[in-house]
Amino acid sequence: MTSEDAMHNHDDHDDEHDHDNHFSDMQARVKALETILTQKGLIDPAAIDAIVETYETKVGPRNGARVVAKAWSEPDFAEWLRSDATAAIASLGYTGRQGEHMRAVFNTPETHNLVVCTLCSCYPWAVLGLPPVWYKAPPYRSRAVIDPRGVLEEFGVTLPETKKIRVWDSTAELRYIVIPERPAGTEDLDHEALADLVTRDSMIGTGLANPAGDAR
Amino acid sequence: MNAHEPSLNGSPGLPKSNEGDPVFDEPWQAEAFAMTVRLHEKGVFSWSEWAEALSHELYKPGRRADASDYFDCWVAALSRLVTELSITSQDNLDRLTQSWQRAAEATPHGKPILLENDPER
Structure with a gap:
């Protein structure tokens, strides 16, 4: 099948657009911590991903x-x-x-x-x-x-x-x-x-x- | 890291599977856990500093009876430690948290959520 068939048209749902993405308070807080700790060179996001992946079956x-x-x-x-x-x-x-x-x-x-x-x-x-x-x-x-x-x-x-x-x-x-x-x-x-x-x-x-x- | 330093798997109250692995209800909980593990491994704080910060949050009044707010406490403890260690300020952390929320709301479906998507940045 062609790629055109495969992709949905994202523009179909403009009225829903504002509600596409949302971070809970905790999600946002964790992202903020990650941003700061990365900027300070204390963590590497790839290393965090690697640890999280080891818990893949635990989430x-x-x-x-x-x-x-x-x-x-x-x-x-x-x-x-x-x-x-x-x-x-x-x-x-x-x-x-x-x-x-x-x-x-x-x-x-x-x-x-x-x-x-x-x-x-x-x-x-x-x-x-x-x-x-x-x-x-x-x-x-x-x-x-x-x-x-x-x-x-x-x-x-x-x-x-x-x-x-x-x-x-x-x-x-x-x-x-x-x-x-x-x-x-x-x-x-x-x-x-x-x-x-x-x-x-x-x-x-x-x-x-x-x-x-x-x-x- | 000190070889005799206990691992974060031994954190008080940590939810675990029958096999003894930590379990998480949501991905952000695993991310918070992983960050804390890294900081501890790097010696940014000691086991006892961590255990004390976490216990402080866990024993605050007003916790949910079903302990479903365990990782909320975890994140509060981590936030508290990084501000006490002057890695960042509470104010900076709060502003960045709000910025990520605005970034998420401003990101259309199909695009990765990036901090620079915050219209106020």
Whole structure:
């Protein structure tokens, strides 16, 4: 698909424009501390990112993996997720600002989905967990739109030439979760074990779900 | 850093997983934790200075019963330490905090939030 198809038109929502981004008091205070400490040479933002990344799996409820596991095992839930992801996700008790207005895009044997986002403040971390550090880099976003297959290969995901790749750009109103394909040989696994196979990267499309042998 | 200096993982009241790792409700909490870890590793303050500053905030009256304001206290303690150590002034910190809020509000979706986006800067 072309990059034109991939990008949403951000100008559609001018009336919402003023509410696109917001920092809570605490978010702003932490940014202020980071700015001062960086200016004073006491911290290096890259080092902070690196520490935060080690806690990638320790931030937020990260309930996206359970959403995926349920969709894999319950066709009715998958259908609901397809038609109204916001309501389907909320039905599991997962609500909150970052989880609102979600759309689920399903990987199939024919199509792989990849999500880009600038992390202004709309990344749905409550559902997906912390974003990877490289997600913040503007080149990732632009390259993912222009050459998604090449970007995926850099992440070690080589897809057959015949598989289509769709790129989704989060908007202020709509955030995406990729429902990866269910790995083979997982028929006997329960929800919990299935959820263990669902990585953050697989829910943004830069990875696939882990193979069955990785279940705990 | 002194090898015998306790790590910040041992901070009083720090929420932890069953495996003993700190857990965070929101990304800013992990950022505040990471900054504090770095400052402590660099010797900007000692464990006892940190523990005292944090305890001071944790035992203030008016805390939420469910302790959901734990990292609010953490950030208050960190702010207090950096001003006491004359790294910055409370006034400067407050102004910069407001500036970041204006910057966020002024940043359209799809653009990274940068401090220079604050229209008053």
